[in-house]
Amino acid sequence: MAAGLLLLVCAGAVLYSAQAQDPYDGLPGDYKKGVDLALEQLNTRTRVHHRVRFFRTMGKSDIESGFGGKYVSHHFYLKPTRCAKGSTVSNAQTCPFRNDRPLIDCAVCYKTAADQIESFPKPYVHCIQKPRLTEDTRTARREHCRNMSYNPGGRTIMGMRGRN
Template sequence: MAASLLWLFSVGALLFSSDAQDDYGKLRETYRKGVDLAVEKLDAHAGVQHHFLFFRSVAKSDSEPGFDVTYVYHHFYLKATVCQKGTVDSTSCPFRNDRPLIDCAVCYKTFRGDIEPRPKPYVHCVHKPALTQEMKTTRVAHCNALGYSSGSPTLLLSTGTE
């Protein structure tokens, strides 16, 4: 009886983990690059012990002013897995349900599908319970400013006085 329950739990955890990877796989490439950037930044923190995977998108948008340039905004959740940080093959890493979600917002400029170093991509991730309204406002303001740093949108907003 206990063995069958353990087997059912294992199969369920594997299916739940593969669903998350399916959701990640359904994202357009430009959004996946942002998720990968956030996971890379998260893994760089010494205090992070677990491997994190994309859980789900909250909001996403992009604008294409032309010339193969795209400005991308993606708000999403990452969730801890049972695997240790640095795990390469995460197909067998079921989610942990005893850790809070990581709330991430990223915005960046791409040129021909690659993230540009200028303006510097913005990545902000925090445990979901610690996210404040002020942090949300700062995220939006920073990402809105990122799109205007190139100057192209301001041309569309200018009005003549003649």
């Protein structure tokens, strides 16, 4: 009986500590780069008065493009915090979320090579408050990212010629 109770307490402690982990910290590196790109873009907007933080991934995918390249697509939510944009808080991840503001729905897609975001094709970042998101906007996002990752006639290993 005591062993069962101890097992239950240990399982609860593990589940509690897993929930305490910040969702941003659990993202793979390529996806963190896209979130950082969206945060950087939002922080330059004058209409955004509070810092925002990564809240949750809604969907993500990556497609290998050869030669170590990869097309990354990430759909996620950002959530406003109680910290003002110009505050001295060094790490926005410590700012508590606000529950009186709508979520910000973001979609990013970009190409990476050697663990860096490539400048061509130009990375796509689109963020909008969730209540303002329409089905047309969703469709436009999907099409933009789909067209970015499809490169007919692009270089492939099979298409390369040797020097002879």
